[in-house]
Amino acid sequence: MxxxxxxxxxAVLATLxxxxxxxxxxxxxxxxxxxxxxxxxxxxVTEQITVINGHDYMQADPNRNDSTCAFAIRDNNANSIxxxxxxxxxxxxxxxxxxxSLSVGVYSSNTGYWVWGPAN
Numbered sequence: 278m279x280x281x282x283x284x285x286x287x288a289v290l291a292t293l294x295x296x297x298x299x300x301x302x303x304x305x306x307x308x309x310x311x312x313x314x315x316x317x318x319x320x321x322v323t324e325q326i327t328v329i330n331g332h333d334y335m336q337a338d339p340n341r342n343d344s345t346c347a348f349a350i351r352d353n354n355a356n357s358i359x360x361x362x363x364x365x366x367x368x369x370x371x372x373x374x375x376x377x378s379l380s381v382g383v384y385s386s387n388t389g390y391w392v393w394g395p396a397n
Contacts, residue, residue, distance in 0.1 A: 313340070316385035316392045320346035324381035324394040332374035333397060337381045339365045345386040353378035353396050373397055 309328055315321040321341035327334050339348050342365045350360040350371055359379065360368040373379045382393040 310397075312381075312394045314381065314383050314392050314394050315341075316346070316383045316390070317387045319343035319387060320383050320385040322348050322381055322383040324397075326373065326397055327370065329370065332372065333377075334370040335373040335379045335381065335397060336370050337362075337368040339367075339383075347384040349382045349384070349391075351380050351382055351393065353380055 310324075310326045312324040313321065314324060319341060320343070321339070323338040323340055325336040325338055327336070335350060337348050337350050337360065339346070339362070342348075342363075344363075347361065347363050348368070349358050349362075350368055351357070352359050354377065359371050362368070371379060378396045380393045380396050382391045384391045
């Protein structure tokens, strides 16, 4: 059976989204983003992600600290802390490239627990 010109065009267009998902799923790309996290009205931090030389780097930027707060960057793969501070200074950029999974966290002694940002 021979397909009409319109049927061929519809068949090709119908496969494009599937090909796009397959191609996109197989590639990793570095991204830039900012996420604001707060644990109480006194404790707030921004999880910053930037691209340097094609790889992700993460930084913690404490925005609000009334001396009851702590801030950290956690290595989710190793279940360890890469950076920790009770002050208000930036963490500096921490490598978060392929194979890495980091999260920024904020602790408040008013609530007694950590709030962790999205893993990147």
